Amino acid sequence: MNVVAGGITNAKGFKATGFFAGVRKKRNDVALIYSEVPAEVAGVFTKSTVKAAPVLWDMDIVAGGGKVKAVVVNSGNANACTGEQGMKDAEAMAEAVANAYGIEKREVIVSSTGVIGVPLPVEKIVKGIEENHMNIGDTKDDSLLAAEAIMTTDTFSKWVAVEVVIDGKTVSIGGIAKGSGMIHPNMGTMLGYITTDVNISGELLKKALKESTIDSYNMISVDGDTSTNDTVIVMANGMAENEKIESENEDYVAFKEALHFVNLNLAKQIVKDGEGAGKFLAVTVSGTAKKDDARVFAKSIINSSLVKTAFFGEDANWGRIVAAMGYTEIEFDMNKTSIYFKSDGGRVDLMKNGVPIEFSEEEAKEVLKAHEIDVMITLGEGSEEATAWGCDLSYDYVKINADYRT
Structure with a gap:
């Protein structure tokens, strides 16, 4: 092709x-x-x-x-x-x-x-x-x-x-x-x-x-x-x-x-042209037993307003990610869960097998300053994975939509 x-x-x-x-x-x-x-x-x-x-x-x-x-x-x-x-x-x-x-x-x-x-x-x-x-x-x-x-x-x-x-x-x-x-x-x-x-x-x-x-x-x-x-x-x-x-x-x-x-x-x-967007986010959830579970987790994360605003603020607030996974009501083992972010600015590991990892806020900021960011979550429960794509949520989104009709 x-x-x-x-x-x-x-x-x-x-x-x-x-x-x-x-x-x-x-x-x-x-x-x-x-x-x-x-x-x-x-x-x-x-x-x-x-x-x-x-x-x-x-x-x-x-x-x-x-x-x-x-x-x-x-x-x-x-x-x-x-x-x-x-x-x-x-x-x-x-x-x-x-x-x-x-x-x-x-x-x-x-x-x-x-x-x-x-x-x-x-x-x-x-x-x-x-x-x-x-x-x-x-x-x-x-x-x-x-x-x-x-x-x-x-x-x-x-x-x-x-x-x-x-x-x-x-x-x-x-x-x-x-x-x-x-x-x-x-x-x-x-x-x-x-x-x-x-x-x-x-x-x-x-x-x-x-x-x-x-x-x-x-x-x-x-x-x-x-x-x-x-x-x-x-x-x-x-x-x-x-x-x-x-x-x-x-x-x-x-x-x-x-x-x-x-x-x-x-x-x-379409995502890269998201209204008011400054970040292009790719969320990959791997290690699930079912493909559909990976899709649901990834979509829940990418659709979370709190996750989106954290990326707009370049804040490595990974707790919002696990919260978005939790309210899908799909069972998963937090003790097998690992999370990291990566971009042209580097990589920051946030959780390994359910244990939070101490990280440098400055190094995390460098990762999150990039326009394109990969959010990687592994669950260790199977071989399936899925990726969802989205963007951050900014002040400009509100401005654009506040007067769209007029």
């Missing part, structure tokens, strides 16, 4: 663009993605019981098992908690794209992100689609336009592309994403769109995405809030012309590993 420059336009047959429709005050606010041929589609969505209208539209399409040809996304307005009109507006977005490209409206995935509970200015979006749909292209710049158009409080666009050889054919996988705040394990205010020209069955595409999500998007945290609009979509149009992947063979494994790389890369970019 090779990481290459680009994004969602790297895969054969995919085009994209982004443009200004007037949902936001200034910045581009609508993105289009289009496949020249029908594509298999897989999706994962928010677990919130309050789901935005576009999420309900997309879930129905993905569950229906049909193929799709296009995606339309607007930023600036979530079209969430907008009642029956919200569903009509989501459908109107799909219909506008369908009319523009001569396809069926159920071949169009729809997404929205932004303020909740405000009517969507759908007329502006429809007009923007009518005026800009022909501007789609297959260059890196076209992909970047789409990546920029889906941003809200993001400070940088998020994209990645890879190539992998499958059945002697070069298969491309590219992705773009947005997310900065309202990020929590089980996804957050994040959107992700992945395109690939691999030839694969819809069933296996769904399986690969679902399994990858568990250890990528569902293992990140910025602030503990889950959104109404979380969506990750993968489209596979088969234009690489590899022999169709219809079983979990070597080709499937190669594709799944490349897809997971893309998902994990995008997930980490």
Whole structure:
């Protein structure tokens, strides 16, 4: 597998663009993605019981098992908690794209992100689609336009592309994403769109995405809030012309590993752009008997506001880590537990087999001054491990979100 420059336009047959429709005050606010041929589609969505209208539209399409040809996304307005009109507006977005490209409206995935509970200015979006749909292209710049158009409080666009050889054919996988705040394990205010020209069955595409999500998007945290609009979509149009992947063979494994790389890369970019964040934290819990236990421990730690604020203050307050593990209510033996932090600034050991270790506060400060910090916990009860990624919690997070709507 090779990481290459680009994004969602790297895969054969995919085009994209982004443009200004007037949902936001200034910045581009609508993105289009289009496949020249029908594509298999897989999706994962928010677990919130309050789901935005576009999420309900997309879930129905993905569950229906049909193929799709296009995606339309607007930023600036979530079209969430907008009642029956919200569903009509989501459908109107799909219909506008369908009319523009001569396809069926159920071949169009729809997404929205932004303020909740405000009517969507759908007329502006429809007009923007009518005026800009022909501007789609297959260059890196076209992909970047789409990546920029889906941003809200993001400070940088998020994209990645890879190539992998499958059945002697070069298969491309590219992705773009947005997310900065309202990020929590089980996804957050994040959107992700992945395109690939691999030839694969819809069933296996769904399986690969679902399994990858568990250890990528569902293992990140910025602030503990889950959104109404979380969506990750993968489209596979088969234009690489590899022999169709219809079983979990070597080709499937190669594709799944490349897809997971893309998902994990995008997930980490979201955390690094966490609202007001100054630290990128990787929490690894190893030595558990069950994989799920390691995941739960790691997510509990990375989601703890007290842990996050300790890292913001560069305070090696490891007691908050064991407290976060304790309130998961999963049994573990403190007498076998060891903890240390490491970064470019060095390493500081804090606990060994349940016994606190005296450490230099000055040396710990050097470790915690770094931008990227590894938090390592070993439990000595098995061979399983999991990693969760997150960030610190700063004054700026409060400032950003205190006046988000106004």
